[in-house]
Amino acid sequence: MAKTDVLTLAILGILRDRPHHGYQIRKLLGVELGPFRALSYGSLYPCLRRMVEAGLIEASGDEPGNPTPASSRRARIAYSLTEAGRARLTTELANAGASSWDDDAFDVRFSLFAHTDAATRLRILEGRRSRLAERLEEVSEGLKRMHERHDAYTAELQRHGLEQVEREISWLDRLIENERSAPGGDHHGSASADH
Amino acid sequence: MAKTDVLTLAILGILRDRPHHGYQIRKLLGVELGPFRALSYGSLYPCLRRMVEAGLIEASGDEPGNPTPASSRRARIAYSLTEAGRARLTTELANAGASSWDDDAFDVRFSLFAHTDAATRLRILEGRRSRLAERLEEVSEGLKRMHERHDAYTAELQRHGLEQVEREISWLDRLIENERSAPGGDHHGSASADH
DNA sequence: GTTAGCATGTAAGGAGTTACATGATTTT
DNA sequence: AAAATCATGTAACTCCTTACATGCTAAC
Numbered sequence: 001m002a003k004t005d006v007l008t009l010a011i012l013g014i015l016r017d018r019p020h021h022g023y024q025i026r027k028l029l030g031v032e033l034g035p036f037r038a039l040s041y042g043s044l045y046p047c048l049r050r051m052v053e054a055g056l057i058e059a060s061g062d063e064p065g066n067p068t069p070a071s072s073r074r075a076r077i078a079y080s081l082t083e084a085g086r087a088r089l090t091t092e093l094a095n096a097g098a099s100s101w102d103d104d105a106f107d108v109r110f111s112l113f114a115h116t117d118a119a120t121r122l123r124i125l126e127g128r129r130s131r132l133a134e135r136l137e138e139v140s141e142g143l144k145r146m147h148e149r150h151d152a153y154t155a156e157l158q159r160h161g162l163e164q165v166e167r168e169i170s171w172l173d174r175l176i177e178n179e180r181s182a183p184g185g186d187h188h189g190s191a192s193a194d195h
Numbered sequence: 196m197a198k199t200d201v202l203t204l205a206i207l208g209i210l211r212d213r214p215h216h217g218y219q220i221r222k223l224l225g226v227e228l229g230p231f232r233a234l235s236y237g238s239l240y241p242c243l244r245r246m247v248e249a250g251l252i253e254a255s256g257d258e259p260g261n262p263t264p265a266s267s268r269r270a271r272i273a274y275s276l277t278e279a280g281r282a283r284l285t286t287e288l289a290n291a292g293a294s295s296w297d298d299d300a301f302d303v304r305f306s307l308f309a310h311t312d313a314a315t316r317l318r319i320l321e322g323r324r325s326r327l328a329e330r331l332e333e334v335s336e337g338l339k340r341m342h343e344r345h346d347a348y349t350a351e352l353q354r355h356g357l358e359q360v361e362r363e364i365s366w367l368d369r370l371i372e373n374e375r376s377a378p379g380g381d382h383h384g385s386a387s388a389d390h
Numbered sequence: 391g392t393t394a395g396c397a398t399g400t401a402a403g404g405a406g407t408t409a410c411a412t413g414a415t416t417t418t
Numbered sequence: 419a420a421a422a423t424c425a426t427g428t429a430a431c432t433c434c435t436t437a438c439a440t441g442c443t444a445a446c
Contacts, residue, residue: 005433023397027337031349035334035356043434045399076397107352114346139230142222151309154226157302160366161230164359171355200405218425238406240427271425 002054004092007039007047010108012081012089015057016115019080022048032111033104048079056085096120098127122179129172136165197249199287202234202242205303207276207284210252211310214275217243227306228299243274251280291315293322317374324367331360 004012007029014020014028022044029039051057057079081089093116101109106128113121143158150158199207202224209215209223217239224234246252252274276284288311296304301323308316338353345353 007433021397022399023395028343030337031345031353035338035353036330036360040435041397041399042401042436049399111349111352113348135231142225143230148223150226153308154306156370157306158226158230164362165231167359167362175351202405216425217427218423235407236425236427237408237429244427 004088006105006108007043008051008056009089009092010111011047011051011079012056012085012092013108013112013115015079015081015085016089019060019078021076021078025079032108034107037104051085052079055082056088058082093117094120096123096127098124098131101128118179118182122176125172125176125179129169129176132165132169132172136162136169199283201300201303202238203246203251204284204287205306206242206246206274207251207280207287208303208307208310210274210276210280211284214255214273216271216273220274227303229302232299246280247274250277251283253277288312289315291318291322293319293326296323313374313377317371320367320371320374324364324371327360327364327367331357331364 010029010032011025013032014025020028022041025048026039026041026044029044030037033039048057048059052059058081060078060080093112098106106124109116109124116124139162205224205227206220208227209220215223217236220243221234221236221239224239225232228234243252243254247254253276255273255275288307293301301319304311304319311319334357
């Protein structure tokens with residue numbers, strides 16, 4: 001059963017609605033993987049090639065979304081989902097296997113929430129919340145047990161780190177409450193506004 | 196001029212005051228690299244070997260810090276700084292070459308602030324602050340320029356990401372102000388309390 | 391006209407993880 | 419006596435970055 005890595009899933013998600021060029025995909029990935037990550041082309045293009053080989057996407061000549069001005073740009077390749085790719089995306093969107101997801105994996109799943117059903121969204125958010133809470137617990141325990149003395153700077157670094165995780169948990173709590181008290185909550189309908 | 200990678204520097208810092216076993220080093224690294232990272236042994240031990248080969252550290256038979264109970268544990272290796280290692284650490288501690296440091300590199304330098312002189316501390320904090328501010332600016336610009344419409348979830352992810360960076364900047368501002376208004380501010384003296 | 395952005399790729403290498411392999415000591 | 423923690427290491431592999439290589443198009 002072919003594994004879908006985070007990057008592949010993110011690309012599948014980006015191509016869900018319309019085809020895009022590699023260059024565009026990279027910019028959009030910058031959003032899905034948190035606004036401060038930029039994926040290198042050395043990573044992106046080989047991944048696209050693998051996806052084509054796996055039959056998940058197709059490379060078409062040109063015509064992305066915007067009407068091409070007039071004539072011959074350089075060879076630009078628009079990628080679009082195949083049926084297999086769409087099927088894979090659907091399968092993955094129903095999968096809330098939240099254990100062992102790292103930050104990037106969570107962000108990518110989250111950015112696809114508009115196409116994820118309400119029950120799965122809730123399971124993902126709760127799964128992430130409890131894993132963060134567990135780690136917070138473990139770390140706090142560990143710090144007590146480890147009586148190496150820390151100077152003021154090291155202590156401040158720890159405090160700051162723990163605070164950030166606590167904030168992340170609060171953020172998740174807000175989202176979870178929102179999901180629970182939401183009126184609608186299906187896939188395809190948007191969460192409140194545009195489309 | 197041999198480059199000192201983050202991990203090597205972190206280990207140098209940990210061994211500054213007393214020798215430690217590999218196992219202990221790993222636990223302490225968990226603190227310096229932010230309380231939520233655990234380095235694997237498959238990464239740690241090869242690094243220690245390289246450092247021994249480079250003459251930065253020495254592997255001694257046993258006796259860490261705690262008085263050994265009675266007799267024969269299994270071979271435990273305590274690593275300690277050589278003169279070359281100590282010299283390298285001193286050099287690195289004076290280096291505020293803050294451009295291109297990633298999060299981990301900053302954290303490691305920060306955790307060594309107790310042994311860094313006041314001027315270098317300030318340069319490091321200010322360097323980090325301005326890089327974060329720059330990126331914040333770029334990302335905000337980029338988002339305006341990129342008029343791909345985002346659904347509510349993607350927008351929330353972005354908002355949260357930007358907020359986190361803003362908080363990081365506030366944290367740095369507090370630290371910078373603190374450094375500026377601090378009474379003392381040399382290396383070796385601690386920042387306020389223990390030692 | 392020159393800078394910035396658009397656009398596609400490859401090759402080499404760095405930094406880390408996982409899984410494996412082994413065994414002692416301490417706590418429950 | 420079982421479970422957790424201490425303790426050391428290797429081999430294979432994954433994922434990603436950097437540096438290279440190329441060339442067009444839009445804006446200032």
